[in-house]
Amino acid sequence: xxxxxxxxxxxxxxxxxxxxxxxxxxxxxxxxxxxxxxxxxxxxxxxxxxxxxxxxxxxxxxxxxxxxxxxxxxxxxxxxxxxxxxxxxxxxxxxxxxxxxxxxxxxxxxxxxxxxxxxxxxxxxxxxxxxxxxxxxxxxxxxxxxxxxxxxxxxxxxxxxxxxxxxxxxxxxxxxxxxxxxxxxxxxxxxxxxxxxxxxxxxxxxxxxxxxxxxxxxxxxxxxxxxxxxxxxxxxxxxxxxxxx
Amino acid sequence: xxxxxxxxxxxxxxxxxxxxxxxxxxxxxxxxxxxxxxxxxxxxxxxxxxxxxxxxxxxxxxxxxxxxxxxxxxxxxxxxxxxxxxxxxxxxxxxxxxxxxxxxxxxxxxxxxxxxxxxxxxxxxxxxxxxxxxxxxxxxxxxxxxxxxxxxxxxxxxxxxxxxxxxxxxxxxxxxxxxxxxxxxxxxxxxxxxxxxxxxxxxxxxxxxxxxxxxxxxxxxxxxxxxxxxxxxxxxxxxxxxxxxxxxxxxxxxxxxxxxxxxxxxxxxxxxxxx
Numbered sequence: 001x002x003x004x005x006x007x008x009x010x011x012x013x014x015x016x017x018x019x020x021x022x023x024x025x026x027x028x029x030x031x032x033x034x035x036x037x038x039x040x041x042x043x044x045x046x047x048x049x050x051x052x053x054x055x056x057x058x059x060x061x062x063x064x065x066x067x068x069x070x071x072x073x074x075x076x077x078x079x080x081x082x083x084x085x086x087x088x089x090x091x092x093x094x095x096x097x098x099x100x101x102x103x104x105x106x107x108x109x110x111x112x113x114x115x116x117x118x119x120x121x122x123x124x125x126x127x128x129x130x131x132x133x134x135x136x137x138x139x140x141x142x143x144x145x146x147x148x149x150x151x152x153x154x155x156x157x158x159x160x161x162x163x164x165x166x167x168x169x170x171x172x173x174x175x176x177x178x179x180x181x182x183x184x185x186x187x188x189x190x191x192x193x194x195x196x197x198x199x200x201x202x203x204x205x206x207x208x209x210x211x212x213x214x215x216x217x218x219x220x221x222x223x224x225x226x227x228x229x230x231x232x233x234x235x236x237x238x239x240x241x242x243x244x245x
Numbered sequence: 246x247x248x249x250x251x252x253x254x255x256x257x258x259x260x261x262x263x264x265x266x267x268x269x270x271x272x273x274x275x276x277x278x279x280x281x282x283x284x285x286x287x288x289x290x291x292x293x294x295x296x297x298x299x300x301x302x303x304x305x306x307x308x309x310x311x312x313x314x315x316x317x318x319x320x321x322x323x324x325x326x327x328x329x330x331x332x333x334x335x336x337x338x339x340x341x342x343x344x345x346x347x348x349x350x351x352x353x354x355x356x357x358x359x360x361x362x363x364x365x366x367x368x369x370x371x372x373x374x375x376x377x378x379x380x381x382x383x384x385x386x387x388x389x390x391x392x393x394x395x396x397x398x399x400x401x402x403x404x405x406x407x408x409x410x411x412x413x414x415x416x417x418x419x420x421x422x423x424x425x426x427x428x429x430x431x432x433x434x435x436x437x438x439x440x441x442x443x444x445x446x447x448x449x450x451x452x453x454x455x456x457x458x459x460x461x462x463x464x465x466x467x468x469x470x471x472x473x474x475x476x477x478x479x480x481x482x483x484x485x486x487x488x489x490x491x492x493x494x495x496x497x498x499x500x501x502x503x504x505x506x507x508x509x510x511x512x513x514x515x516x517x518x519x520x
Contacts, residue, residue, distance in 0.1 A: 076394075085393070088389045090385050090389055093384065093388060099379060101398070105382060152392075153396070156394070215275065
């Protein structure tokens, strides 16, 4: 079953089509990758799905319901959570409060204070931040701030999680940890769409990959298909001719 | 009076980080409610009208303008004060053919106790908001609005409500203060000074704790009276210097200073838990 579906989604910034007539879908329970060179429109597409931006044309459906034109907080209540390319945490609040806020406000039904605290503590343990739950979020390392964002997103009880460059700026060990975390989130039955530049990670983690280039979808398929696709190699992986020449 | 103005300003601006220069507008609305209805209605109801009228104005203005960020919002709210003042003046001169109004007198004891009551309610509200879900949502907006909206917080609604709550108290104070002045006109009622004072007092006192703005307001109003009586000509100058020093050397206000001292005394025992 398709959990997310986009039909001819287009968004202009001035005269530039950041995302142009992109149709895509995500199956329930899969891990989908979204790749493409810088400026390809990956984050813009995330912003359109999570309603940070409204598309100029096209529709986006979540669980078969048209969600185009809804407000970001409504999208969150429906079960779509996201993280950000540049971390956006509540820096001066304690780590646990960051997550607790997600639990408080992220679901449409709401939660009692005790429930939210329990939920937050449980999620911090899940991402491995229980030891630092009381310190201000700004004092965390980048890797931990990213984990915190994931925990906060999970606190909103999503069915679909959008991860925007979770691994950018992390070292090898941290990337390995992040990979494991993605698997564990997936095991919880949450569908994941991830934007990533770390190729080994995306090839290993994803069931299916969508490739964007200049705002257009140029390819889609399993990691093997993408890795061997002529077009993808030309625009994305194969900058050999430029680099070499 | 300044305590209420400052604390109610902090309810909205302190947590969300939206600098509002609208207090004078709400204050003026309160004053005019008092002038318009003071003769016919009992004091309690007049104060209620002052508060509710201000809140309605805040809801309207908030819904329209809270998408503006940073300096734009500040300037807009300031413009609002000027706009209302001039509109009222226009109205009085061209339509009613008067300038200013007299306000019914109330004895000083009553004013004092009413003011005290409003202050207690304001402090209580501020205290409760700080401890509530609502308060932490406001704070998250101040921290990172984009993240707040994506974890399901209806930021527009929360901002508008907080704006309205802070307006209620400001309006109520305006309504009671008007009775002390006996005569008002648009430029007395909508004096921009009442927008700046709460901001300065809040910065001076520090916004991190509930008592910060209270101390700031108390010290400032005392200072103002003191300087006016001792140095009637230089008081604004001295006032300005004190303020500059406070901003330069006390970025977290008096509260920040107190916390820093306390930490030094305890020997940095909690250095890794606090700020």
